[in-house]
Amino acid sequence: MRGSEGFARVLILLVLAVLAAMSFVAFELARRVQADGPLSEESIVWVEQGDSLKRVETKLAVAGIIEEPGLFYYYGRATGLAEELRAGEFVVPGGSSIKDVSEILAEGDPLLRFVTIPEGVTVAQAARLVTAAEMLEGEATELPTEGHLLPETYAYQRGETRNALVARMVAAHEEMLDELWPNRQPDLPIKTREEAVILASIVEKETAVPEERPRVAAVFVNRLRRGMRLQSDPTIIYGITGGEPLGRGLRQSELNNSDNLYNSYRHGGLPPTAIANPGKESLAAVLNPADTNDLYFVADGTGGHAFAATLREHQANVQRWRAIERARKAQGQ
Incomplete structure (x- = not known):
């Protein structure tokens, strides 16, 4: 009987020790994922279409945004970040923790860039502005006939093609004409x-x-x-x-x-x-x-x-x- 009681005490102590160790590990992991990161100033990370969580982890480590890549990866797997990754550039403030970075990548708004096409420019001049715009892909080769781009300020994300941006300008022109044409004066x-x-x-x-x-x-x-x-x-x-x-x-x-x-x-x-x-x-x-x-x-x-x-x-x-x-x-x- 005494032997059984002794075994029970040992088992209880062992369970308590395991629970204490697990609690300590959980507490330590929580502390580390919420600890300030190494960034001293704002940085930008670019998640490309199709990037895996492992690929993003590497980018963050190379950029000096995180110090513990493995911890970021396993935290991302545990929280479902791997399924929530979105393509785009994301602004990461200085001092961001692993938890902060994960939330930015999962829920933050991607960085938008802008190009302005002034009124009265030609298609060739607009194409030069699109060509000069940073972080767009490819050349602007699919240009419309003169007059069929809507002058406006356009937002875009890194990785969009120049032809896709021009196509949006053409579509905006057509939408504007669709709005105005039915309300024209009669007998023009x-x-x-x-x-x-x-x-x-x-x-x-x-x-x-x-x-x-x-x-x-x-x-x-x-x-x-x-x-x-x-x-x-x-x-x-x-x-x-x-x-x-x-x-x-x-x-x-x-x-x-x-x-x-x-x-x-x-x-x-x-x-x-x-x-x-x-x-x-x-x-x-x-x-x-x-x-x-x-x-x-x-x-x-x-x-x-x-x-x-x-x-x-x-x-x-x-x-x-x-x-x-x-x-x-x-x-x-």
């Missing part, structure tokens, strides 16, 4: 979406003043209705440079050159294609132009334009603009 001389894009690109290049766009659009719409030529300098420049800056004023020979199919002084109607990528406001202005009789506009010296319904009024505005130019030249401006 613009009969197709493509014609709207072409005219909007001219409006985009003619004025940098947002509130002027509907009035500039009205001038061109009124001229089209009357069968008048658009007489827009930016169209000629596009025919000469493909939309790159000319760097000087237009020459009379260029104004008279009918071989330039984009010369809207010599050719009636719209040019063959858009001359830039118009923004939403320019497209909206073309589809709902201001209600005016204006047929002309010229710079007014303030960054905007003076508008006129008659040639006589326009000529007076031109004389005022030339006087401003002469005064500025005399002052060395």
